[in-house]
Amino acid sequence: MAVDPDADERGSTETEIMEATYRALCKHGYSGLSISRIADEFEKSKSSLYYHYDSKDDLLVAFLTFAVDRFEASVATERSDDPMADLEGVIERLLPLRPTDEQRQIQALLVDLRSQAVTDERFRERFADIDERLVTTLTEVIERGIERGTFNEVDATRVAEHVLAVLNGAMVARATTDREAAVAAARVSLSSYLDTVLRR
């Protein structure tokens, strides 16, 4: 097997750049972010950061892919014998019922970044890809439940799109209003919907 001796090194530099981007985003938000502020959070040679990325938007587009890759990887390891528990687990990770301050901040950041997609084609492609991958993850969990005979034979993609719409809508509500009870109501109603539609 051919091994590229630099692959690990390159991979870890990119991960560190993404983690620096995340720290800078948490500190400064989208509007306060600049490539030099990301560089401030980066411990290795700053020139490698400037070498890879021309602008903060370049970095953020890469960051969104990195973040959804991580999310997918973490979800993939969480399969249990109970498809409904798995589904509720994915939902809780995407929209925690009692978010920590950091989770709340990430959600606000995502809502802020997503609004760039109204006018910016690159962000638009990224968020389409993110939604597509989240629907695929949710669909797979639902289809596993159908295969096991635990769930009804529903149109899994349609149910997944419904779940994602509730999650995105409630995430926007949380980030743009103080209607916290609304988020809880939507989550409770979503669970009872899934119970009614899926549980055999």
Next chain:
Amino acid sequence: MAVDPDADERGSTETEIMEATYRALCKHGYSGLSISRIADEFEKSKSSLYYHYDSKDDLLVAFLTFAVDRFEASVATERSDDPMADLEGVIERLLPLRPTDEQRQIQALLVDLRSQAVTDERFRERFADIDERLVTTLTEVIERGIERGTFNEVDATRVAEHVLAVLNGAMVARATTDREAAVAAARVSLSSYLDTVLRR
């Protein structure tokens, strides 16, 4: 009854300012909007516009209230003998299945404006009020169905919050991705959810 002879005149000037704001928003979007561009769309004396509003954000905050007032007034006149048809009517108005270009533009504008609420307290209050009022409208339609014996005795507010989350999530998807089939899937799934949960 005491009548303020200037009330109509004041009311119509304000309506015209709001309509000028709407036209300016459609032409320039949120980021391209300025108070002078709104003034360009205003046919009366520009000084009255500058007299009432200090900044474009002042005007937009007033505009959001104006828009939701209009929406509520139009929904209130649409009560039929069929609560499910009324509910579907409100949903179709908030998230048209086949939007015109203008409806699509309004939705993109709302998503763009709402993102200001992540960091701006005044926009945050406005969007909390808008969501609250939409939930009230939806709740009233559901409660009417319960009173008439057409709907099951559900927690009407909880169902209304679920509906609003789907609508807001799908509206964001439409404005920030090209996943048009996702919006259709969410709408179809929402209708079947309401049928399952509400219809006796």
